[in-house]
Amino acid sequence: MELDGLKVAVVGAGIGGLAAALCLRTRGADVLVLEQAEAIREVGAGIQVSPNGMKVLRALGLAEDLRARTVGGRAVVLRDYRGAQVLRMELSALEDAGDYRFVHRADIIELLAGAARDRGVKIRLLQKATEVVPGAPARVVLCHGDHVEADLVVGADGLHSVLRPVLNGSAAPFFTGQVAWRAVVPNVVDHPPEAWVHMGPGRHVVSYPLRGGEMVNLVAVEERRGWVEEGWAQVDDAANLRAAFAAFRGPVTRLISEVEQPGLWGLFRHPVAQTWHGTGVALLGDAAHPTLPFLAQGANMALEDAWALGAAVGAEGLGGLARYQDWRRDRVARVIAAANGNAWKYHLRNPLVRGVAHMGLGLVGRLAPEKMLRQFDWVYGYDVTRLGG
Ligand code: FAD
Numbered sequence: 001m002e003l004d005g006l007k008v009a010v011v012g013a014g015i016g017g018l019a020a021a022l023c024l025r026t027r028g029a030d031v032l033v034l035e036q037a038e039a040i041r042e043v044g045a046g047i048q049v050s051p052n053g054m055k056v057l058r059a060l061g062l063a064e065d066l067r068a069r070t071v072g073g074r075a076v077v078l079r080d081y082r083g084a085q086v087l088r089m090e091l092s093a094l095e096d097a098g099d100y101r102f103v104h105r106a107d108i109i110e111l112l113a114g115a116a117r118d119r120g121v122k123i124r125l126l127q128k129a130t131e132v133v134p135g136a137p138a139r140v141v142l143c144h145g146d147h148v149e150a151d152l153v154v155g156a157d158g159l160h161s162v163l164r165p166v167l168n169g170s171a172a173p174f175f176t177g178q179v180a181w182r183a184v185v186p187n188v189v190d191h192p193p194e195a196w197v198h199m200g201p202g203r204h205v206v207s208y209p210l211r212g213g214e215m216v217n218l219v220a221v222e223e224r225r226g227w228v229e230e231g232w233a234q235v236d237d238a239a240n241l242r243a244a245f246a247a248f249r250g251p252v253t254r255l256i257s258e259v260e261q262p263g264l265w266g267l268f269r270h271p272v273a274q275t276w277h278g279t280g281v282a283l284l285g286d287a288a289h290p291t292l293p294f295l296a297q298g299a300n301m302a303l304e305d306a307w308a309l310g311a312a313v314g315a316e317g318l319g320g321l322a323r324y325q326d327w328r329r330d331r332v333a334r335v336i337a338a339a340n341g342n343a344w345k346y347h348l349r350n351p352l353v354r355g356v357a358h359m360g361l362g363l364v365g366r367l368a369p370e371k372m373l374r375q376f377d378w379v380y381g382y383d384v385t386r387l388g389g
Contacts, residue, residue: 002314003029009150011129016285016302017156018112021121023310031121036128042106046217051096051380053300056307059385069107073100081200083250086358087365102208132163138280161287167275173268181220181241185258189251204346236264277321294342304384311388
């Protein structure tokens with residue numbers, strides 16, 4: 001194996017960190033994952049794993065296991081907030097139909113963590129990193145005063161990464177003027193295996209089924225002036241969510257009525273990190289490039305990063321870190337720009353503009369349905385596993 005003897009410490013056992021641990025371990029590295037939490041546990045929430053992310057899971061031998069635990073998305077349906085259908089895009093038209101999955105976060109984390117342990121990755125819990133010091137070896141300082149040294153330290157520690165400012169200085173994110181509520185509710189509307197996007201003035205709500213259709217994931221976004229914190233630690237009163245979507249009609253309101261204690265997240269824009277690597281260190285996933293959820297690509301980008309890091313370091317050793325950044329930065333920046341541009345399209349306030357825009361969408365959807373999906377080929381059709389052989 002290419003990386004026999006390379007000592008790697010990964011900070012963070014999220015989707016990005018665990019996938020990176022697997023990609024490096026598969027190439028022979030000796031990998032230790034350091035996670036701050038007391039258990040590998042996830043908030044009850046869904047994510048969409050698209051064919052580009054599934055390619056990484058397939059290359060790791062995990063795609064079939066993930067398919068067994070998840071719902072295959074058949075279509076994306078855009079609706080007016082009163083319930084009228086605007087556009088339907090059949091996901092079966094995608095090249096990798098069947099590889100667009102609605103996933104419970106806990107299930108993908110459990111799958112990745114189990115596979116990592118089975119293949120010899122060590123995962124240590126209650127290991128909050130307070131500092132990462134680049135060098136040969138690089139060093140992770142832990143909150144209880146201990147430290148870990150490794151040839152390569154991967155900062156996969158998410159939004160509030162301790163490594164990112166070491167390489168890039170600190171950059172203040174800016175509030176987008178949008179907040180997102182997130183909840184998982186029982187499937188009381190017989191939600192088909194589709195992602196529904198209900199679009200209203202200044203707000204939209206996305207829903208899709210999880211776990212064999214037993215539950216439905218809801219993400220409801222509202223534009224507002226006052227900001228709330230970034231992160232799911234904040235819980236809101238469900239009455240606020242219901243009030244914000246009181247004008248919505250159709251089954252989605254029934255789903256909203258089931259919400260008990262939604263998480264509330266302020267949506268911030270962060271620049272993509274300029275520098276993703278230093279001596280013996282690399283950034284990955286949200287630590288390098290937090291993204292708004294409007295293209296459902298954050299976790300998919302973290303999976304792609306993980307593969308690219310393994311391939312670059314596998315081919316060139318630590319000298320491959322520059323190549324890793326070259327392979328990833330432009331693509332990630334393009335995906336994030338596309339996600340940034342999406343929200344306003346859902347939130348049109350002027351009824352006239354909204355009516356015309358929805359009519360136009362509906363028309364293209366009817367006359368050239370392929371065209372609507374083809375515009376995402378560059379996102380979903382990309383195969384990062386071709387990198388590095
Ligand atoms: P994280 O998931 O944040 O994991 C970081 C890990 O590091 C955590 O386990 C944390 O406990 C640990 N950690 C943090 N700090 C330290 C420290 N100092 N020491 C040790 N451990 C530490 N993406 C999609 O692809 N599809 C979707 O449908 C989708 N929907 C989304 C909906 C919403 C509303 C939001 C906000 C995001 C969504 N995303 C989606 C984005 C996706 O959730 C993230 O991009 C993805 O989880 C990033 O993974 P990560 O491993 O980089 O970071």
